[in-house]
Amino acid sequence: GFLDHDSWITVELQHSLSATSDSFTFRGNVTIPSLNSGLANVVQPPLTDEELQQLKTLAKQNDFYRLKTTVVYSNGAKSTFLTSNKACRLLLAQLKDVLWISLDPSGFVTAITASQDAPPGTFECTPEDIDKLDETLFSTDVLIRHAELAPVPDTASFIQKVEREREARERGDVRDNRGFFAKYWMYIVPVVLLVFISGATNQEGAK
Numbered sequence: 001g002f003l004d005h006d007s008w009i010t011v012e013l014q015h016s017l018s019a020t021s022d023s024f025t026f027r028g029n030v031t032i033p034s035l036n037s038g039l040a041n042v043v044q045p046p047l048t049d050e051e052l053q054q055l056k057t058l059a060k061q062n063d064f065y066r067l068k069t070t071v072v073y074s075n076g077a078k079s080t081f082l083t084s085n086k087a088c089r090l091l092l093a094q095l096k097d098v099l100w101i102s103l104d105p106s107g108f109v110t111a112i113t114a115s116q117d118a119p120p121g122t123f124e125c126t127p128e129d130i131d132k133l134d135e136t137l138f139s140t141d142v143l144i145r146h147a148e149l150a151p152v153p154d155t156a157s158f159i160q161k162v163e164r165e166r167e168a169r170e171r172g173d174v175r176d177n178r179g180f181f182a183k184y185w186m187y188i189v190p191v192v193l194l195v196f197i198s199g200a201t202n203q204e205g206a207k
Helices: 049-060 087-092 127-132 155-171 180-206
Strands: 009-016 025-032 041-043 064-073 078-086 096-103 109-116 139-146
Touching: 025 139, 049 064, 049 087, 049 127, 064 087, 064 109, 078 087, 078 109, 087 109, 087 127
Parallel strands: 096 139
Antiparallel strands: 009 025, 009 064, 025 041, 064 078, 096 109
């Protein structure tokens, strides 16, 4: 897997500042030199005045801010992810956001999502809130989530144990000292249930 060699990745960030267009413009770059350490270097130029006004327009219309992320691996392979949040929340958070990068056990990216650090209890922007916000520089934290492998059952040891017990029984080394019921319960229980059910059916018929 990738993580065996402690690979690096870069993530190009592009965003859409228009609700009516699918065009994306450059926002910045994230470089992660070591997936094991998770340390990231984030470079993002400030928004232009025009871009800030576009973001404010999105927020006033209660529209979504969309972020496209393109992962480039050390072997040249690429994968793209799309995430979106309300533009209002991004403005209320003063352009502070968190980029969550999820990895599978091999070290390949399975998802990238963004969340905002908006003040607690704030859900909507008023036009006054939007107009007075003038932050133009993104402040982005990058957090990496590693997938955990589920425990794998040790089937080989179990099969070996069963084989040893079978061989021991065939050699006569192991005696079955269980009582009659313990040995044959799987034959006795169905018969008892059958008798019980047929008895209950007969009683119903007699009524």
